[in-house]
Amino acid sequence: MSRGPQSPPPFRPHRVVVLALDGLLPFELGIPHRIFGRPKDAHGRPLYEVVTCSVRPPGPVETDADFAVHVPHGPEALATADTVIVPASYELGPVHDEGVLTEELAAALARIRPGTRLASICTGVYVLAAAGVLDGRPATTHWADAGRLQRMFPRIRVDPDVLFIDDGDVLTSAGVAAGIDLCLHMVRRDHGTAGANEGARRTGVPPHRDGGQAQYIERPVPDPQQATTTAARAWALGRLHDPIQLRDMAAREALWVRTFPRRFREEVGVSPGQWLTQQRVERARHLLECSDLSVDQVARDAGFGTAQSMRQHLQAALGVTPTAYRRTFRAAAVGA
Incomplete structure (x- = not known):
């Protein structure tokens, strides 16, 4: 007996629950609402629902500023989450100096369903660390706090x-604005580059920042006459489809080939080769989502040369093949 066409499952937005803890930093608290509160599908429906909860019944939560915030949900909201985000709190928040959760916070976290995606912004990482979910995993936090995090939780592989x-x-971010980078990345992972780029434009931030925290660590002010790598990066971005040699980039800044990689890493946080691969992966993602080019042509235009080379790099960076990536994100990009 044949059955007629089945109705699609009812639409339900992905639920992001933001855990507001005493001593929270208001800026970090607002990041998930700003980034996840914008994306919509082709029918104008919000792709995410963002709610804020506390470890206590609804009410005020103290911040590190001269005001409190009213949080409308208690810890029961954690049981409904698809993603839980823990923003930064002053110092360790409700984590004891010995790296142990308070009983109140431990009870709240126990409500989270297995398989829920977890993320932290800046020192929110201490909550995930004390809960044991980062043991044996890589994690990051603000560069100034990375040493303490590693000492308190030696089983974590801290990358500052x-x-x-x-x-x-499980995802972790560095401090303050890196929380924006993290949330945009999650939107990109969920719905593709086009959705993340639109969110970035509306927020007035770049969709993808180069490098890492090394570029923000305080260093002696360089000599104004000292060369930087800005022109070399701009030059390389304009010709990603061509082979680019280290000596070519160094020549743009009139630097010795031995000097250029050190200067580049100081400014950007990664080596020139790593940076070029990142830019080519982003270029390939954009073309796979937003063009009808063949995989071979995308590989050439992104500078990988061959489809096999691009496949290896996308697999390493994203965990998927070019074909699988296009199949997942192409429809959303064109509004199908």
Whole structure:
């Protein structure tokens, strides 16, 4: 007996629950609402629902500023989350100096369903660390706090140089604005580059920042006559489809080939080769989503040369093949 066409499942936005803890930093609290509150599907429906909760019943939560915020949901909201985000709190927040959660916070976190995506902004990482979910994993936080995090939780592989780390179901970011980078990345992972780029434009920030935290660590002010790598990067971005040699980039800044990589890493946080690969991966993603070019042509235009080379780089960076990536994100990009 044949059955007629089945109705699609009812639409339900992805629910992001933001956990507001005493001593929270208001700026970080607002980041998830700003980034996830914007994206819509082709029918104008919000792709995300963002709610804020506390470890206590609804009411005021103290901030590190001269005001409190009223949080409308209690810890029961955590049980409804598809993603839980823990923004920064002053110092360790509700984590004891010995790296142990308060009983109140531990009880709240126990409500989170298995398989829920977890993310932290800046020192919110201490909550995830004390909960044990980062053991054996890579994680990051603000560069000034990375040493303490590593000492308190030696089982975590702390990387102080990156803006954020995506370890699948657990993501962590560096401080303040890196929380924007992390949330845009999650939108990009969920719905493709076009959605993240639109969110970035509406927020007035770049959709993808180069490099890592190394570029923000305070250093002696350089000599105004000292060369930088800005012109070399701009030159390279204009010809990603061509082979680019280290000596070519160094020549744009009149630097020795031995000097250029050190200067580049100081400014950008990664090596020239790593940076070029990042830019080519982003270029390939854009073309796979927003063009009808064949995979071979995308590989050439992005500078990978061959489809096999691009496949290897996308697999390493994104965990998917070019064909699978296009199949996932192409329809959303063209508004299908």
